[in-house]
Amino acid sequence: MSEVFAPQKAADPAEADTPARLRPTRRPGRGRVRLRTLLAIRWVAVAGQAASLAIVDFVLGYPIPLLPAALAVAALAVATLVPQVRRKSNARLNDRDSALYFAFDMVQLSVLLFLTGGLHNPFSLLLLAPVTVSAAALSFRSTLGLTALAITCINTLGIFHYPLPWPDGSFDLPPVFVFGLTIALVLAVVFISVYVFKVAEESRRVADALMAVQSALDREQRISSVGALAAAAAHELGSPLGTISLIAKELTRDLPTDSPYRGDAELLLSQANRCRDILAEIAARPEQSSQGHFHVLAAPLLVEVAAEPFRRPSVALRIETRSEGGEQEPPIMPRRPEIMHGLGNLLQNAIEFAREEVQVLITWSRHELSITITDDGVGFPPDLLDRLGDPYVSATLGRGSKLGARQLAAATGRAPTARKGDHMGLGIFIAQNLLERSGGSVQFGNNEFGGAEVKVIWPRSALKPDVN
Structure with missing residues (x-):
């Protein structure tokens, strides 16, 4: 069975620039x-x-x-x-x-x-x-x-x-020995400086990228905490606000029309009703309350929510589900920050580089669940496929020249992206690390039509709802 979700409003460029904003800033003076x-x-x-x-x-x-x-x-x-x-x-x-x-x-x-x-x-x-x-x-x-x-x-x-x-x-x-020793020391200096620098630079890049992963996770957790706090406030304030409204109604009813305090009582009642409407509006938006993190969603709905901030009017998002034995209804997935942000980054990448459509296939069995994200673009460059998942890999092409998102798109034949600034290649690294932290594994490749294909697989045991 399949369900097609029509494309909605375009993603905010500021939201689409998540990897660049999450990149840790280096302080040259430190x-x-x-x-x-x-x-x-x-x-x-x-x-x-x-x-x-x-x-x-x-x-x-x-x-x-x-x-x-x-x-x-x-x-x-x-x-x-x-x-x-x-x-x-x-x-x-x-x-x-x-x-x-x-x-x-x-x-x-x-x-x-x-x-x-x-x-x-x-x-x-x-x-x-x-x-x-x-x-x-x-x-x-x-x-x-x-x-x-x-x-x-x-x-x-x-x-x-x-x-x-x-x-x-x-x-x-002998002069020949001194000459040979000189050459040996010079070669040792060059080899050690290049070798140690390359190893240390790789370690620094991984450390910076892992810091970006932690920043992404912390950001998701802060958003979830704010939603939980808003829901708790709406719940806890309901009782005292109801008491205030009741007393204000009694004062308005009992005070004479010409009383100097009647206007204050009516103002108190109107403001109490306004507060009650605000709390009701907060409670009516589950995606902004505690349900965003502490509850679960069906897998298709979770994918739709993760892709929502990155929708483009010109790209359709098609979500298909398929059972491989056992239960027919789509499985329930916990809405954890790791899963939401990881899938969001992969969906963002697919939507940015797709021509007309992004397909998401959700398959499940008794033992595992997989989500395959496919776009109709030109796919991942073959020379980068083996290195996808490494930090900053998409920022280097050819002879090591660093490219922004548009330059990288031109060099690889992909459509220009909507991101601002340099595309540092952290998006896929962040997504892979967050999804692996949730218990899944990520596979990258190109489909038979040449588009990019990313498959995320979880054992069903890793997707048990969180117990609070």
Whole structure:
């Protein structure tokens, strides 16, 4: 059996821009590196460098330029002490300040290595540390700058340096080995910076997208809470308002016509009746009351309610139901925020990119329920099908260029969308995570006519009504 719902009013563009509005805003002034952590690492470096110099010179008796090396260590100690005194230790450094701190550390270590053997010194591997931390915590621009600085320092130390401290000063590595070590360190810097940055950036994107998922869920829960509060207020205020109306009626009836208080009593009665009408109107709108979250709906009606904010006059929404054995009536689904927002995002995407029609097929059996959303557009781009569900995937196309919704539509052959701003690809990610949180699974594909097809499957046990 099937039921066709005629298209209604167009979706509000502000409502259609949900993924962009839910995207967490990054604060450029708030960094990921805490000053306290950086200072603690620096004091460890100061202690390690001072101890190494003392052991080499006083214990092993190797000749080293002690005064210049000690001044280099002292410079690091002063550069650590000054911010510790002048700034709060729990402050977070912005991207620029963090990069400057790491650049100073790299230059100071390079000076110390220059005085103690250059790349002959095995501690030259420590030049990789600032680049690694930068790639994990800072921006691409800062990481690129520190990588270039590290490569410059490595090449300089490979050519210019004091002899490595040695008992008779005769230690010398062949130039070919030093050249190979230089190339190895340069390649290590490049590989670590690129690899760590890519991994960290992916983690940051997933974290930001998960924050957007939580924001979407919190928003749905706040809406439901407001509806529940309105319904509870309407119920609780009914009794005292009825008492006020009764007393006002008696006062109006008992007071003489020429009484100076009769007008006040009539005004009180009219306002009480007005309040009663308002509460009756609230109670008559179940979609805005507690029934929106704490009650259940038949599956076709739930799909219709989820699609309502995104309707377009030019696109018809066709909902079909099919039983695969057992009960013939459509199953009841809880109207949870996760389900409503997840289905809403998928339906929004289908309606935006459909030409004339979006079909929703609801099938159920004794063990599971599935909702398949199909549009008559050109479907998902084949090269993105395997990555759908990853955050920001639709914002990148071709050679990594970021596209807005209209540019993405033009590149993929889809119709232009009604969304404002950049389409960051969070809609499908949010939908998948919310629906999986409700116990379902999501499958993406294209139908036999080329349109997009999304199938959501729940075990019937996951759709039991919430018990309050």
